[in-house]
Amino acid sequence: MEITTKKSIESIARTIRGLSIDGVQAANSGHPGLPLGCADLGALLYSSILKHDPADSGWADRDRFVLSAGHGSMLLYSLLHLFGYGLPIEDLKRFRQLGSLCPGHPEFGLTNGVEMTTGPLGAGFATAVGIALAETVNASRFNTSAHKVVDHFTYVLAGDGCLMEGVSSEAASLAGHLGLGKLIVFYDSNHITIEGGTDLAFSESVAKRFEAYNWQVQLSDGYDLETIEAAVLRAQSETGKPSLIILNTTIGKGSPNRAGTHEIHGTPLGPDEVKATKLAIGLDPEKFFQVSDADYAFTANVAKAGAKAHEAWDSVFASWAKANPEKKKEWDISYGTRHADIAWPKFEVGSKLATRAASGQCLQAIAAAMPWVIGGSADLAPSNNTNLKGLGDYQKENRAGRNLHFGVREHAMGSAINGITLHGGLTAYGATFMVFADYMRPTIRLAAIMRIPSIFVFTHDSFQVGEDGPTHQPVEQLASLRIIPGLEVLRPADSEETALAWELALKKRSGHHTRANVGDRVATGIEFDPENGPSVLALTRQNLSVFAKPEGWKADVAHFGAYVVRAQKNPDVILLATGSEVGILLNAAELLTNKGKRVQVLSVPSLERFRKARKDGTLPSSFLPAKAVLYVVEAGHYLSWAGFVDEEHFIGLSRFGESGKAEELAVYFGITPDAVVELVEKN
Ligand SMILES: Cc1ncc(C[n+]2csc(CCOP(=O)(O)OP(=O)(O)O)c2C)c(N)n1
Ligand SMILES: [Mg+2]
Numbered sequence: 001m002e003i004t005t006k007k008s009i010e011s012i013a014r015t016i017r018g019l020s021i022d023g024v025q026a027a028n029s030g031h032p033g034l035p036l037g038c039a040d041l042g043a044l045l046y047s048s049i050l051k052h053d054p055a056d057s058g059w060a061d062r063d064r065f066v067l068s069a070g071h072g073s074m075l076l077y078s079l080l081h082l083f084g085y086g087l088p089i090e091d092l093k094r095f096r097q098l099g100s101l102c103p104g105h106p107e108f109g110l111t112n113g114v115e116m117t118t119g120p121l122g123a124g125f126a127t128a129v130g131i132a133l134a135e136t137v138n139a140s141r142f143n144t145s146a147h148k149v150v151d152h153f154t155y156v157l158a159g160d161g162c163l164m165e166g167v168s169s170e171a172a173s174l175a176g177h178l179g180l181g182k183l184i185v186f187y188d189s190n191h192i193t194i195e196g197g198t199d200l201a202f203s204e205s206v207a208k209r210f211e212a213y214n215w216q217v218q219l220s221d222g223y224d225l226e227t228i229e230a231a232v233l234r235a236q237s238e239t240g241k242p243s244l245i246i247l248n249t250t251i252g253k254g255s256p257n258r259a260g261t262h263e264i265h266g267t268p269l270g271p272d273e274v275k276a277t278k279l280a281i282g283l284d285p286e287k288f289f290q291v292s293d294a295d296y297a298f299t300a301n302v303a304k305a306g307a308k309a310h311e312a313w314d315s316v317f318a319s320w321a322k323a324n325p326e327k328k329k330e331w332d333i334s335y336g337t338r339h340a341d342i343a344w345p346k347f348e349v350g351s352k353l354a355t356r357a358a359s360g361q362c363l364q365a366i367a368a369a370m371p372w373v374i375g376g377s378a379d380l381a382p383s384n385n386t387n388l389k390g391l392g393d394y395q396k397e398n399r400a401g402r403n404l405h406f407g408v409r410e411h412a413m414g415s416a417i418n419g420i421t422l423h424g425g426l427t428a429y430g431a432t433f434m435v436f437a438d439y440m441r442p443t444i445r446l447a448a449i450m451r452i453p454s455i456f457v458f459t460h461d462s463f464q465v466g467e468d469g470p471t472h473q474p475v476e477q478l479a480s481l482r483i484i485p486g487l488e489v490l491r492p493a494d495s496e497e498t499a500l501a502w503e504l505a506l507k508k509r510s511g512h513h514t515r516a517n518v519g520d521r522v523a524t525g526i527e528f529d530p531e532n533g534p535s536v537l538a539l540t541r542q543n544l545s546v547f548a549k550p551e552g553w554k555a556d557v558a559h560f561g562a563y564v565v566r567a568q569k570n571p572d573v574i575l576l577a578t579g580s581e582v583g584i585l586l587n588a589a590e591l592l593t594n595k596g597k598r599v600q601v602l603s604v605p606s607l608e609r610f611r612k613a614r615k616d617g618t619l620p621s622s623f624l625p626a627k628a629v630l631y632v633v634e635a636g637h638y639l640s641w642a643g644f645v646d647e648e649h650f651i652g653l654s655r656f657g658e659s660g661k662a663e664e665l666a667v668y669f670g671i672t673p674d675a676v677v678e679l680v681e682k683n
Contacts, residue, residue, distance in 0.1 A: 001048075007224055011295055011298070012047060013039040013042070014039075014281050014282060015078070017036050018290055019074065019081070020036065021209060021255075021274050021277055021278075021353060022092075022274070022289050023077070023095035025270075025271070025274050025287075026094075026095060029096050029104075030071075030073075030266070031073075032264055032267075033076035034069055034072030034264040034265075035078065037251045038249065040225065041222065041247065042075050042079050043079075045079075046079045047302050050065060050155070051153075051306070053303070054084040055306075055307055057085060060150075063152045065157075065158050066116055066118065066124040066128045068123070068125045072157070074092075075558050076113075076114065076623070077095070077102045080111065080112070081295075082295060082307035083170070083303060084303045084339055087101060087111060087113070093289060093452075098678075101217075104119075105119030106118055106119075107449070108450045109511065117446055117449050121162045122160070122161070122164075122165030122171075123167065124162065125156055125168045125441070125448055126416070127416070128155075128156045128169045128419060130420045130421075130423070131422060132182055133175075133416060133419065133422045133425055135152055135423065137394070138334075139399065140399035140400045141517070142331060144320065144327075147319065149331075149530070152182070153182045153184055154182060154183050155184050155185075156184070157624045158186070158187055158188065159187075160189070160190070163206055166411065167411045167415060170412035172209075172215065174406065174416070175213075176214035176215050177214065177407075179242075181239035182236075182239070183242040184236070185242070185243065185245070187206065187245065189249060192260070194252045195262065197286045204617075207244075215241055215242050216234075216238040216241045216242070218234060218243070218244070218245050219246050220246065220247055221300055222247035222249035222250070223253070228247070231506065240396075250262055252645070254280060255273060255280075257276065259272060263532060329503060334426065338372060340369040342369045343369065345495075345499070347499075348546060349547065351495075351546050351547050352543040352546075353494075353544065354539070354541055355495065355544060356385045356459040356460075357589060358494075358495035359539050361495075362498060363386060364389055366506065367402060370630075373426075373427045373428055374403075374420070374427075375431070376431070377406065377431040377432060378407065379407055381403070381431070383433070383460070384432065385459070388403050406430065411429040411430070413443075414440030414447075414458070416428075416432040417429065417447075417455070418446060418452060421510075425504065430455075432457075433465075433472065434458035434461045435460070435465075435473065438480075439534070440456070448533055448534055451532045453509060453535070454535075455534070455535050458535045458539065459539040460541040461474055461478070461491065461540055461541075461579065462474060462579075463653055463657040463662070464580060465662070466659075466660065466665065470560075470656040470659070474641075475636060475656055475657060478538065479636060479639040482607060482608070486534075487534050487608075488504075488528065488533065488535045488536070488606055489501050489535075489538055490504060490535055490536065490537050490538065490605055491578040493579050493582035494583070496546060497557075500554055501535075502537070504557075504606070508531065508534075509531060510532060511655070528612055530609055530612070538594075540580050550564060550567065553565075559609070559618070560618070560619055560620070561605065561607060561608060561609025561613060562613075563602065564600060564602055566586060566600060567622075568598050568599055568600040570598060570627075571600040572597060572598045572626070572627070573592060573597050573598065573628060574601075574628045575588060575589060575622060575633065576601075576602045576632045576633070577602075577632065578634050579635075581633040582603045582678065584671065584672065584673050585673075591611070592676075595681070602623060602624075607640060629680075630645050630649060631645065631649045631679065632645050632650050633671065633676060637654045651670065659671075
């Protein structure tokens with residue numbers, strides 16, 4: 001490393017330390033320990049390791065950097081400010097304040113240059129596995145022997161907490177198996193977490209653990225720039241294995257009285273220690289948020305070099321595009337609209353099919369029309385019906401395979417789906433039994449916070465699972481998924497609705513918070529937006545009959561989340577259901593009609609759209625005429641429908657299930673046409 005470059009990077013590291021402790025002090029809240037401890041690594045990464053063009057943070061072939069230890073956000077904000085990502089210093093001064101572009105933890109879509117929302121420890125690590133996986137998929141789709149248009153690394157900074165979390169073990173095991181050679185993780189091994197030293201709770205050999213996962217493992221000093229750089233070079237040249245670089249670091253480095261203690265993890269230094277730290281590291285103790293002209297000049301040069309690298313890539317891309325017009329076409333759609341017309345399978349009215357099986361048929365059509373769609377299951381593909389026939393298994397030896405095998409690792413699967421989605425150029429789905437959605441809930445929540453269009457396929461969506469019993473019968477899952485803001489839970493009632501559910505999920509894009517609307521967001525909260533964010537498909541194990549639909553039903557579902565399956569003028573009873581219970585209502589409606597009742601039936605595949613339409617006042621008055629009595633039937637917890645009907649007008653399951661034959665359970669739990677008739681007659 002040239003001596004002038006080294007001096008400049010050291011100066012950047014000093015400046016990061018100053019900015020970070022000033023930001024935390026101004027907020028009187030936040031985490032100074034990590035930014036102080038990893039300032040040198042951060043400075044080195046952004047100065048001379050990352051392939052990035054700060055003027056275009058969306059450059060498809062940029063290296064990705066994920067701050068898995070999201071509490072160290074001031075490190076990232078300092079870097080993004082210094083290297084020209086358009087993050088004003090005023091926002092650093094307003095760290096953690098309402099409406100600032102520097103929120104407590106990094107938020108994707110809010111702050112330019114933030115690759116993902118982090119904060120829940122381990123999430124960044126696991127999601128980065130998906131990002132690195134996506135890189136290999138797109139490299140195999142687009143690169144040719146003459147041109148490489150997809151060729152980037154994915155870097156992660158993870159702490160002790162990230163590596164303690166179970167999800168990093170799942171994800172590391174998967175990454176090692178898959179040989180994701182361009183994934184490089186820095187481990188901030190400072191032996192400190194909140195409660196004290198890691199010897200309180202974490203004494204394994206992380207190095208041995210990762211070696212066993214089939215990772216390349218290196219130990220490095222955390223502050224010698226040349227040593228770190230050499231380790232990175234070795235990690236880059238190991239193309240068959242992911243790499244872990246264990247950095248021997250000191251939390252709070254530079255703080256004379258707090259470095260190496262657990263107090264500095266998440267407590268502002270206080271004015272005196274801020275001064276003492278600045279003095280100790282060679283900054284002016286009387287100045288705040290100081291950046292020297294030399295720092296800005298240096299980072300401007302780095303940015304210029306980045307822009308040049310980007311230009312060089314542009315010209316490779318242009319000749320690749322010329323030589324491969326078909327691939328270029330696919331690239332544009334993959335990284336653009338991701339739209340294609342799908343030849344949906346035809347389903348005969350009256351035929352019987354589980355919605356999971358209908359979904360399986362839909363997926364074949366989707367995969368044929370959309371080469372950017374990949375996905376898989378956590379070892380349940382035969383049950384989830386997610387296998388893409390004849391399209392190969394994604395493995396170390398076959399990056400072109402479109403079936404992902406996550407193994408029995410739901411949490412890592414959810415993370416990987418988010419990572420693939422974040423990478424760009426791909427649409428990804430992950431599947432398991434609905435009851436195990438709980439094993440991946442943190443990742444669904446993060447997808448919703450990020451407003452990214454990850455797709456989660458959950459089959460076996462009610463007690464109708466039958467013999468497997470209460471551990472396998474979802475009860476509270478529908479309600480608990482629906483309360484995740486921004487997530488759409490699509491629960492189709494037959495095969496045709498299943499195709500529509502897929503169509504709605506595939507149409508979604510990433511939503512972005514911008515400077516312009518961050519105020520709005522703060523004012524209104526994140527509302528459900530049918531155009532963006534993640535989707536859940538809730539699908540049945542059991543067969544359902546395909547029923548006749550009225551004209552315009554698809555548009556009604558898109559606009560209102562519901563449609564009138566069985567219309568009735570001046571009804572005195574309205575029956576409303578989702579998924580498998582719509583068929584029950586259609587039968588109940590016939591029985592009630594024979595008894596002289598005037599019955600209307602609605603199917604509600606998307607309660608989120610339905611709620612929104614009702615709230616916005618756009619729901620057609622013919623859907624829920626005022627005088628009729630409303631009943632809801634859904635094989636799940638009542639909570640979903642609070643606000644629509646009281647519990648006396650609800651048939652569902654708010655207790656755990658039982659092991660038994662599905663048909664017997666339906667009678668036992670009273671989720672049958674007869675039970676509906678009885679309830680309506682009683683009231
Ligand atoms: C899933 C999760 N659990 C708990 C926390 C709260 N938390 C934030 S930082 C932290 C300790 C992290 O220790 P380490 O990763 O070693 O960071 P360092 O103290 O070295 O900066 C904890 C428990 C969290 N953010 N995410
Ligand atoms: Mg630590």
